[in-house]
Amino acid sequence: xxENPPLARSLYRLVEPGQSIPFELYAAVAGILAFLxxxxxxxxxxxxxxxxxxxxNVGQRVTAPISMYGFGGGI
Numbered sequence: 375x376x377e378n379p380p381l382a383r384s385l386y387r388l389v390e391p392g393q394s395i396p397f398e399l400y401a402a403v404a405g406i407l408a409f410l411x412x413x414x415x416x417x418x419x420x421x422x423x424x425x426x427x428x429x430x431n432v433g434q435r436v437t438a439p440i441s442m443y444g445f446g447g448g449i
Contacts, residue, residue, distance in 0.1 A: 376406055 381402050388396055395403050 376409065378402070378406065381406075 381399065384399055385395070385403075388399070
């Protein structure tokens with residue numbers, strides 16, 4: 375959640391639902407939208423990395439016991 379009371383008050387006072395954002399407030403709103411977009415992209419990247427790590431770990435767990443018991447070249 376992002377808090378910006380002055381921006382929120384200005385938007386509430388100046389803009390009706392469905393209207394365009396006033397030019398004077400556009401940069402502030404765009405900055406918030408850019409921040410939220412970056413957060414979303416970073417979260418997706420963290421999830422993908424976590425999934426890759428889990429898949430890699432699953433593969434390691436499967437092959438280790440097999441070689442320990444002599445099925446892949448043995449001990």
